[in-house]
Amino acid sequence: MTFHDRTEELDALVSAFESTGSDVFVVYGRRRVGKTELLKEFCADRPHIYFLAAQEAENRQREKFIDQVAAYFDERVPRIDGWDEAFEYLGEKLRSEEVVVVIDEFPYLVEENDSVPSYVQGFVDEHLQQTESMLVLCGSSVSTMESEVLGHESPLYGRRTAQLDVQPFSFQDAREVITYGIADAIRSYSITGGTPMYLTLFDYQQSLTENIRDQVLSPSAVLYNEPEFLLRTELRNPARYMSILEAVALGHTTPNEIAGATGIDVGPLSKYLQTLRRLRLIDREVPVTATDKKSKRSRYRVADEFLRFWFRYVEPNRSSIEEAPGVVYDGTIAPDLPTHVATTFEDICQEAIWEGIRRGDFEPYSEVGRWWYGEDEIDIVGLAPADDRILLAECKWTTDPVGKPLVESLRAKAPNVRWGPEDRDERFVLFSKSGFIDGLEDDLGEHWSLYTLSKMDDLITSGSTVAD
Structure with missing residues (x-):
């Protein structure tokens, strides 16, 4: 799979590797979000040991792990009887070299032996902290990563120096x-x-x-x-x-x-x-x-x-x-x-609003989301409590241009959103796949913003000229 984007995530990994001392970096997120590709990209031009755990017997997992370590250091595979010895062997080898050690799908190791986090804790405390190397624990089972690596009850709690919750692309x-x-x-x-x-x-x-x-x-x-x-x-x-x-x-x-x-x-x-x-x-x-x-x-x-x-x-x-x-x-x-598609369009319009806030096209709002009460719904509502300001937006994925009926509907629903003082500052936004009837924008005041698809695309892609 071609590697795309993830600039911020790569930068975080690089910063950790280049910092003084050792690091324990935790990477987790849903399956298929590109965690492995991210780590492969990061490791590509750095000394590294990459071990991908699998759903198989513990002794076979351990054998493969030791094979990877020995192969990196160009040594004969030693006889190892337990995870404590395996991590001790790794620790001894890291004393002489700065290496990135990646254990991908770490939850599979925990699944076969729930004492593995304790062995990793011992490795971190007794060996890794004395080196300039970096341990990356990665997993797709978010619940296992949160409980067995990041959780308060985990032996590894407090050992991580950084973490990445890898999300799907916006x-x-x-x-x-x-x-x-x-x-x-x-x-x-x-x-x-x-x-x-x-x-x-x-x-x-x-x-x-x-x-x-x-x-x-x-x-x-x-x-x-x-x-x-x-x-x-x-x-x-x-x-x-x-x-x-x-x-x-x-x-x-x-x-x-x-x-x-x-x-x-x-x-x-x-x-x-x-x-x-x-x-x-x-x-x-x-x-x-x-x-x-x-x-x-x-x-x-x-x-x-x-x-x-x-x-x-x-x-x-x-x-x-x-x-x-x-x-x-x-x-x-x-x-x-x-x-x-209409539901997805609402989410993308929310993205456009957040991007507009970052770029200064919209005034700031601390919360942006859907609103409903009884039979009334508004696609997007933004709240700015410090300024008593509210944003109300509708998103229309329709074949006809938007006209005055949507404007009047949104105006009528606005008072039903019980938030803030009576004299709150109300701003309105309309997003439309098929544009707007002629003259609509001229009929509305400065508190209204109208976005066609091409205008949205320009906002989201920061001036992209992708065709509508």
Whole structure:
């Protein structure tokens, strides 16, 4: 896979390596976000030992680890009986040389022997701290990394000198990879999301339709079974989790709605939802104005665009896709795709607002998110408590230009957002895929900002001239 971006993450690793003394650097994040590629890029021109753990017996893992260490130092493989001896051997060798030691998929070692973090602690305290070398512990099991490496109860607590929680690419980052015009770039991102592997599987010289058919709907394609593979990697019995993800992807977002769609009682459902959140497969949202983040007005959403697409269109239609993928695309996916993309468009508009805040195009807001109460919803609300300022924005992924009805609707809903004093400073933003009716911007005051797709693209890509 081609390496893209990750400049800040690379800089953090380089700074740690070049600093005085030893380092214990923790890298973690969801599967497929590019952690291994990041570490390979970092290690490429530095002395390093790279060990990739696997789901296999402990003694075999240890043998491979010792093989890697011995091979680097060009020595015969010593006889080692336990992890304590393995790390002691590594420690002795590091006394004479500055090396980056990467243990990738560290949770697999812990899975086979939960004492491994204690052995690593001993290695850090007794050996690594006396060197200029760097230990990198990397893992895709976020829960294991947080508990067994970063957690208060971990023997390694307090030993790390830095950490990276590697996230999927934002649309702004992914825009460097997706070479379509802005409209198709948004559509494409709504399918691949920001996962580097998925982004780079698409061929942007082909049409989006061809990419969907070839890379997602073909039973021989990697992405056709990818979500099921991911879940089976993380969970012993993924069937119920898959039904929950499908329900949420299809628009059942409250616990009661999810329970009704899946047939899972609300009580047990909460544990499944908690696990899916821990795996970063779903997010829980509350209205941005909620003072209690445990608000009963919470909603759930699939946290990854590709998973949301797959559970919305692929999983419910697998039998038909096996027989006639073209028919499924033309009859089911293509007509409904604008509805799917509209949700992604709201997220990208949030990105545009944050970028506008950073660049000074918008005044600062400390919180930006969705808002809803009863039947009322506003796509984006920004809060600036120190200045009693509120931003209210709507995002329209429609085929017609936006006109006065949306303006009046947003004005009417604004008083229902109960936040701040009565004389608060209200700012309004409209984002529209198809632009605006002639003269609309002239009819609105200075507190209104209107963004077409090309204007959004310029904002997000800092002056890019990518065609609309």
